[in-house]
Amino acid sequence: MAPTPDWVKQLKPSGSQGSELLVAERAKSDIPVQKLHELLLTKEVIERKQRILAILKSEKVFDKSQNYFSGRMERFERALAREKKLQLLKRKHKWTLDEFRTASELVGEPGPYGLHESMFRITIAGQGTPEQQEKFGKAAEAYKIIGCYAQTELGHGSNVRGLETTATWNSQDKTFTIHSPHLTASKWWIGSLGRTANYACVMAQLIVEGKSYGPHPFIVQIRDMKTHEPLENVHVGDIGPKFGYNTMDNGFLLFNNVKVPHENMLARFSQVDPKTNKYVRHGSPSLIYGTLTWVRSTIVMQAGSVLARGVTIATRYCAIRRQFQDRDAPEWEKGENAVLNYTMVQIRLLPLLAATFALHFTGKGMMNLYQENQKRMNQTNTSRESNKRGAGPEETESGSDILADLHATSCGLKALSSTIAAEGLEVCRRACGGHGYSSFSGIGPWYSDYLPTTTWEGDNYMLTQQVARYLLKSARAVLKNPTPTNDTTRILSHFQSRVNIGCAFDILGSDEDIVAAFAWRASFLTFEALKHRDEQKKPWNDLLVDFYRLSKAHSQYLVIKNFYDVLRSGEIAQSTSPPLRTILLKLFQLFALHTLEQEGSEFYVSGACSKHQIMLARTSAVMNLLKEIRPHAVRLVDSWGFDDWVLDSSLGREDGKVYEDMFYRASELNPLNKVTVDPYPESEVLFKKVEGGYGKSKL
Amino acid sequence: MPDFTDHLKPRYNGAATLQAERNGSAICVDELSQHLLSRDCFLERQEKIVEVLSQEKLFNKSQQLGLSRVDRYHLGLARAKAIQRIARRQGWDHDDCMMAEYLNDEMSPYHLHMTMFVTTIREQASQQQKQHWMPRILNYDIIGCYAQGELSHGSNVRGLETVAKWDPVNNEFEIHSPYLTASKWWNGSLGRTATHAIVVAQLLVPKQQHGKPSDSLEAGYENHGPQTFIVPIREQRTHQPLQGIVVGDIGPKYGYASMDNGYMLFDHFRVPKSALLTRYAEVSDETGALVRRGHPAVVYGSLTFVRGQIIMHARLVLARAVTVAVRYCAVRRQFRYRDSTAASGACTELQVLDYPTGRIRILPLLATTFALHYTGEYMDDLYSRSREAIESGDFGPLAELHSASSGLKSLSTTLVADGIETCRRAMRGHGFGGGSGLVGLNAEYLSKPTVEGDNWMITQQVVAYLIKKMTAVVQSPTASPQDPTDELFQSFLKRRLHRKPQSVFDPHGHLDDQAIVDVFKWRTADLSYRAYQARLVEKNLWTRLMIQLHNLSRAYSEQILVTNFHTALHSTAGSLSSPTPDVLRTCFRLFALYTLSNSSSSFLLTDSVLRSTLTMLDDSILELMTELRPHAVKLVDSWAIPDFLLNSALGRYHGKVYEELFNMAHRKNPLNKVTFNPDWRSEEIVLGSGDQGRHILAKL
Numbered sequence A: 001m002a003p004t005p006d007w008v009k010q011l012k013p014s015g016s017q018g019s020e021l022l023v024a025e026r027a028k029s030d031i032p033v034q035k036l037h038e039l040l041l042t043k044e045v046i047e048r049k050q051r052i053l054a055i056l057k058s059e060k061v062f063d064k065s066q067n068y069f070s071g072r073m074e075r076f077e078r079a080l081a082r083e084k085k086l087q088l089l090k091r092k093h094k095w096t097l098d099e100f101r102t103a104s105e106l107v108g109e110p111g112p113y114g115l116h117e118s119m120f121r122i123t124i125a126g127q128g129t130p131e132q133q134e135k136f137g138k139a140a141e142a143y144k145i146i147g148c149y150a151q152t153e154l155g156h157g158s159n160v161r162g163l164e165t166t167a168t169w170n171s172q173d174k175t176f177t178i179h180s181p182h183l184t185a186s187k188w189w190i191g192s193l194g195r196t197a198n199y200a201c202v203m204a205q206l207i208v209e210g211k212s213y214g215p216h217p218f219i220v221q222i223r224d225m226k227t228h229e230p231l232e233n234v235h236v237g238d239i240g241p242k243f244g245y246n247t248m249d250n251g252f253l254l255f256n257n258v259k260v261p262h263e264n265m266l267a268r269f270s271q272v273d274p275k276t277n278k279y280v281r282h283g284s285p286s287l288i289y290g291t292l293t294w295v296r297s298t299i300v301m302q303a304g305s306v307l308a309r310g311v312t313i314a315t316r317y318c319a320i321r322r323q324f325q326d327r328d329a330p331e332w333e334k335g336e337n338a339v340l341n342y343t344m345v346q347i348r349l350l351p352l353l354a355a356t357f358a359l360h361f362t363g364k365g366m367m368n369l370y371q372e373n374q375k376r377m378n379q380t381n382t383s384r385e386s387n388k389r390g391a392g393p394e395e396t397e398s399g400s401d402i403l404a405d406l407h408a409t410s411c412g413l414k415a416l417s418s419t420i421a422a423e424g425l426e427v428c429r430r431a432c433g434g435h436g437y438s439s440f441s442g443i444g445p446w447y448s449d450y451l452p453t454t455t456w457e458g459d460n461y462m463l464t465q466q467v468a469r470y471l472l473k474s475a476r477a478v479l480k481n482p483t484p485t486n487d488t489t490r491i492l493s494h495f496q497s498r499v500n501i502g503c504a505f506d507i508l509g510s511d512e513d514i515v516a517a518f519a520w521r522a523s524f525l526t527f528e529a530l531k532h533r534d535e536q537k538k539p540w541n542d543l544l545v546d547f548y549r550l551s552k553a554h555s556q557y558l559v560i561k562n563f564y565d566v567l568r569s570g571e572i573a574q575s576t577s578p579p580l581r582t583i584l585l586k587l588f589q590l591f592a593l594h595t596l597e598q599e600g601s602e603f604y605v606s607g608a609c610s611k612h613q614i615m616l617a618r619t620s621a622v623m624n625l626l627k628e629i630r631p632h633a634v635r636l637v638d639s640w641g642f643d644d645w646v647l648d649s650s651l652g653r654e655d656g657k658v659y660e661d662m663f664y665r666a667s668e669l670n671p672l673n674k675v676t677v678d679p680y681p682e683s684e685v686l687f688k689k690v691e692g693g694y695g696k697s698k699l
Numbered sequence B: 001m002p003d004f005t006d007h008l009k010p011r012y013n014g015a016a017t018l019q020a021e022r023n024g025s026a027i028c029v030d031e032l033s034q035h036l037l038s039r040d041c042f043l044e045r046q047e048k049i050v051e052v053l054s055q056e057k058l059f060n061k062s063q064q065l066g067l068s069r070v071d072r073y074h075l076g077l078a079r080a081k082a083i084q085r086i087a088r089r090q091g092w093d094h095d096d097c098m099m100a101e102y103l104n105d106e107m108s109p110y111h112l113h114m115t116m117f118v119t120t121i122r123e124q125a126s127q128q129q130k131q132h133w134m135p136r137i138l139n140y141d142i143i144g145c146y147a148q149g150e151l152s153h154g155s156n157v158r159g160l161e162t163v164a165k166w167d168p169v170n171n172e173f174e175i176h177s178p179y180l181t182a183s184k185w186w187n188g189s190l191g192r193t194a195t196h197a198i199v200v201a202q203l204l205v206p207k208q209q210h211g212k213p214s215d216s217l218e219a220g221y222e223n224h225g226p227q228t229f230i231v232p233i234r235e236q237r238t239h240q241p242l243q244g245i246v247v248g249d250i251g252p253k254y255g256y257a258s259m260d261n262g263y264m265l266f267d268h269f270r271v272p273k274s275a276l277l278t279r280y281a282e283v284s285d286e287t288g289a290l291v292r293r294g295h296p297a298v299v300y301g302s303l304t305f306v307r308g309q310i311i312m313h314a315r316l317v318l319a320r321a322v323t324v325a326v327r328y329c330a331v332r333r334q335f336r337y338r339d340s341t342a343a344s345g346a347c348t349e350l351q352v353l354d355y356p357t358g359r360i361r362i363l364p365l366l367a368t369t370f371a372l373h374y375t376g377e378y379m380d381d382l383y384s385r386s387r388e389a390i391e392s393g394d395f396g397p398l399a400e401l402h403s404a405s406s407g408l409k410s411l412s413t414t415l416v417a418d419g420i421e422t423c424r425r426a427m428r429g430h431g432f433g434g435g436s437g438l439v440g441l442n443a444e445y446l447s448k449p450t451v452e453g454d455n456w457m458i459t460q461q462v463v464a465y466l467i468k469k470m471t472a473v474v475q476s477p478t479a480s481p482q483d484p485t486d487e488l489f490q491s492f493l494k495r496r497l498h499r500k501p502q503s504v505f506d507p508h509g510h511l512d513d514q515a516i517v518d519v520f521k522w523r524t525a526d527l528s529y530r531a532y533q534a535r536l537v538e539k540n541l542w543t544r545l546m547i548q549l550h551n552l553s554r555a556y557s558e559q560i561l562v563t564n565f566h567t568a569l570h571s572t573a574g575s576l577s578s579p580t581p582d583v584l585r586t587c588f589r590l591f592a593l594y595t596l597s598n599s600s601s602s603f604l605l606t607d608s609v610l611r612s613t614l615t616m617l618d619d620s621i622l623e624l625m626t627e628l629r630p631h632a633v634k635l636v637d638s639w640a641i642p643d644f645l646l647n648s649a650l651g652r653y654h655g656k657v658y659e660e661l662f663n664m665a666h667r668k669n670p671l672n673k674v675t676f677n678p679d680w681r682s683e684e685i686v687l688g689s690g691d692q693g694r695h696i697l698a699k700l
């Protein structure tokens, strides 16, 4: 393509420039951006991010300019190069684990070492004996072996008990034979397996003397350490392109009677005694309570910032984008209206903006609660509790303590928050109109990489069954003994004591009443479900939809409650000025009332609200809140503090140069514009000239 | 290369499962297919073209998902050309070519040439202009695109910044882009392919002596608003941009990888007088003023038509997603039944389609395909019946349809875009994989809520119309009604003060179909009345009402879908052989109740339904899904989506899900031909290449 002519270089966007518009937006509000930024992330994290970002930006391999243009192969190659560089930098700068994680997060794409770093090493550490940790764990840490975690199969994902891969104990030579009896036994989706790993932690059905003992973990070498070719009778590869995650080599894996030594079964919790050939169990491997709760709080918190990225882009762009004059604008008023001034756009973006804070503070609130109670528990009782807490939520006594409650309910919250984030990102993309469809919006690719979060660690639809099961147990407990022992039994028991009298919540006048109304509705649904299950004896599966709703209602209550509690906490009181607190409270109200109004009929049917209240929430309260929050929108997203390098978006640039950047990327970075085509159908020539050459067609 | 995997079989036999499903329902698939798809010989045409395309190697879709943008366009252009060459060889007509594009299932770089470009010439060019351009267009001597949208303006056409200044001395127009944001943007086929463009620009004509003062962009000129020009943009032989034009491709997108959406800027670019399309407006030779003639009714007519087509297309797209989801979720098994006792011997796992949480995501969407169908058909019929009247400028019965079409476009494309995602997610892990066939579909279709009128923005058209209607009825409540809306509003006003909320169940607890239709109507009328009150009586600002109005548009459009579906049960669908009419009735009820349940607050707040209806809804929906479940596979079969189009391992007709998935991953995946060096200490990426990662850096 000819170089950009001067007359084009001199062109400017029409009207007010994007940069001026954002300056004006920022001038409309007095929110202390830096303060809020620190409140969200802490000074320490902010400093760490900046330091590491500077390092990454100076390395050519992290240059993002071609990310959106490349094919799968190129993206994967580049991702591998980036992973290698990160390892190099980690050693060079002696990064701590936190620093390394920050770096990965800033690079922002799933990388081929991902599962080695996480699940492979965690499983060895958690389920290996000290000797196994010495042998495999050390080698993994030093990257002498590179591993992955191979659980899911072509035929089974959620149902781990249904896995088909077998590991049969051979008593003669004290080995296990790993085998795939069916095509559907093929491991599938396994991150880092496709092209990268030379070892795998394989979950297989253990069979000893003809008897099956369920899935167990085995460390299996799959590729030659030198040639990196698959070992004999191991069949492994990448599963192909996906909706997202294309920088990761998710793989498949089949075994044709492959033998591994006795020591390769991870044996911390169970093993086959090589002398007696008997299966011995030393305990239960289910993840320790705390870890899971912690992981889920992180997912909830992360959902806030994941969504914030989309909201930042859409809010800044919609503040700059002008389209039409307001219908009621007076004659003399010239010029078009920023689309962010249309309530039609506000109703899509501002509740999501509120949600970013709601999710963030909820995650944080959960962590605080967890830590406090952990401390308290350790003080009162150092020995007894911690080790024995192996059981899943089903087996615990409901209402026994606050941590158990947190654990059981957090999985519903994980489901809710990742759904809000994923769906919210798509709403943000669409709110940007046509330009949202461009990769340069930065939202689409981000969404596709985030989506699997709604799938793994328990499908969101299935997790809700766990929550429901727990809530039903709690309700039964409350019917037997109304003295509350934790928050769930507290709200259930309160509801139970008032159900015949009814309630009157002033949702439009009192924030506390909003929280109470959410509690009421969740409790109502719990007892309804209980009636269906215990009195009407409906089959479990017939109730799945009810359970889904119930879990959603309860999780929404948790978000509302946590958000509210955090806002009233000492920490917020100390670190924020009254005007900032006011705006945070408004965000709370918007999130709460918008949710309430969306779920209006449930609130009405449960008796928590009257029709009139719902109507007022919809047509008046929410509308007023939109208006009040609107001037602060840009500063509120600023306070999330995303660096332009991270956003990688023309629309979301901090300086507002939307159009200049769109044009620059399209005309200067775009390899398609190096091609001159022959457009006429009768000619078989396709590309008649390509600057810099073009490889053969890849069909 | 043969290996031990060649002999492995899946644990459960997918083909047998689907066969059993098909045996379990008595629906006559062929008959239902004919009922749905006989219009314009769709089925025969589809069969004919699939036959041809599936034999051409170029149309093999197995590799496209992994390709880079440049490669995708390259492939897209190759296919576009091939379709034209085949068409000539086989004597295909326009509809055949459109079918080929539909089956090829990616945006063709010729797409705009075959649609907007030729339509604009046909509708807006004078006879003389048509005689000049049409043969060249039909022969592909020139290749066109439609350049309306700009970097800063899409929805608001009046705000376009490109100008065309009339120069009476040289008898020419000067097309110019005064700002960067005047750059044309998003225009399909413009980036690399087109030789000509329809350019929409603000027409500036020198002010008349006696002219009134005006708000022209430039002193001395009067602005006549956006007008349509045909402009050559690239040199015929070299295909390089003409002097004074900068044009290129706008880069990668969420979907549309094969299409070269473009940008374009003009530097005082001159075109002859004949460039302005003059059927409706012309610069007069004598006075130099702009003369308008006639009302461009055809343009509105064809907009209505296009929106009708969008709905007809939407139903097929949704049918495709649902086909994949239903077939896969029938084959997929996960977990034994929870409440089953060991004695009942349930040793196989449950089909995912039998979990209510699976059903509730998929079966209402299956019902939605039919809902969209009957409304699409209704619009199509009405349009063809009133075509002549429209040509002569008489809107007649089309007035309402035209307004309704904006709301329906918005609703149906939103339902379908979201529906594809719901289906994809219901399949969880495998839905995320390229083998689902929904990755590309999702990416392409997500443009639809934005193009041809942004889904949020255009709902304002329909509510403006409804408010106008309500105002008229309030003013003269007994005037004889012009259309069903008038009737509805009149009866609403009569009953407004004494009607009680209604149940959709009869006293025995059975569903009452007429009552269902009635509550949807009541909600529409009530919301229309409130909108009228808020805007005209209380004089609220438009922007404050927008959200409320958007909800009204949705309610109105939902009511149209429900009503047309209900009507069809008694007319066309009623004569199908048993049990199809009953199954379709179940679909109708499921669609209606599911919709009702999703917007239950709105039904409640308008006093359309009783509280008891809401509490009975969930059980009723579960029952309907149980009734529908045995027919699910045959219902999707009836949509007759060929495997070639599905391009999905999960959704293939024969049900060999796992064999296909494995085949795609193992045998057709180029990444598996490369061995990488995974050791971070070495900068080499491809093992044995000896390249220390240099070629990666070279591209950055």
Ligand SMILES: Cc1cc2nc3c(=O)[nH]c(=O)nc-3n(C[C@H](O)[C@H](O)[C@H](O)COP(=O)(O)OP(=O)(O)OC[C@H]3O[C@@H](n4cnc5c(N)ncnc54)[C@H](O)[C@@H]3O)c2cc1C
Binding pocket: A115, A149, A150, A151, A152, A155, A156, A157, A158, A159, A188, A189, A190, A191, A192, A245, A250, A452, A455, A456, A457, A458, A459, A461, A462, A544, B332, B334, B335, B352, B355, B357, B358, B425, B426, B427, B428, B429, B430, B432
């Ligand atoms: C990008 C990506 C990376 C991954 N990485 C790894 C990895 O590194 N290692 C690994 O081992 N796995 C990995 N996985 C696999 C992941 O853990 C599984 O996809 C997940 O467990 C879901 O299982 P599934 O896909 O088989 O869904 P299925 O279990 O087949 O579910 C299909 C549908 O059935 C429904 N369903 C199933 N059972 C029930 C029930 N009892 N009640 C109600 N509804 C039900 C579900 O809701 C869902 O809609 C990855 C997946 C993805 C997408």
Ligand SMILES: Cc1cc2nc3c(=O)[nH]c(=O)nc-3n(C[C@H](O)[C@H](O)[C@H](O)COP(=O)(O)OP(=O)(O)OC[C@H]3O[C@@H](n4cnc5c(N)ncnc54)[C@H](O)[C@@H]3O)c2cc1C
Binding pocket: A321, A322, A323, A324, A339, A342, A344, A345, A430, A431, A432, A433, A434, A435, A437, B112, B146, B147, B148, B149, B150, B152, B153, B154, B155, B156, B185, B186, B187, B188, B256, B261, B447, B450, B451, B452, B453, B454, B455, B456, B457
């Ligand atoms: C894939 C694709 C292909 C295209 N092909 C072509 C083509 O071939 N030729 C061509 O000329 N154009 C083309 N376009 C452009 C397309 O027509 C516009 O993108 C579309 O009209 C939307 O306009 P916009 O992008 O300006 O959105 P905007 O109008 O800027 O919308 C931004 C946001 O503001 C909201 N909004 C805007 N106005 C109002 C209002 N008055 N009230 C309330 N809310 C409002 C919208 O809902 C949206 O959320 C294409 C676009 C895409 C994505």
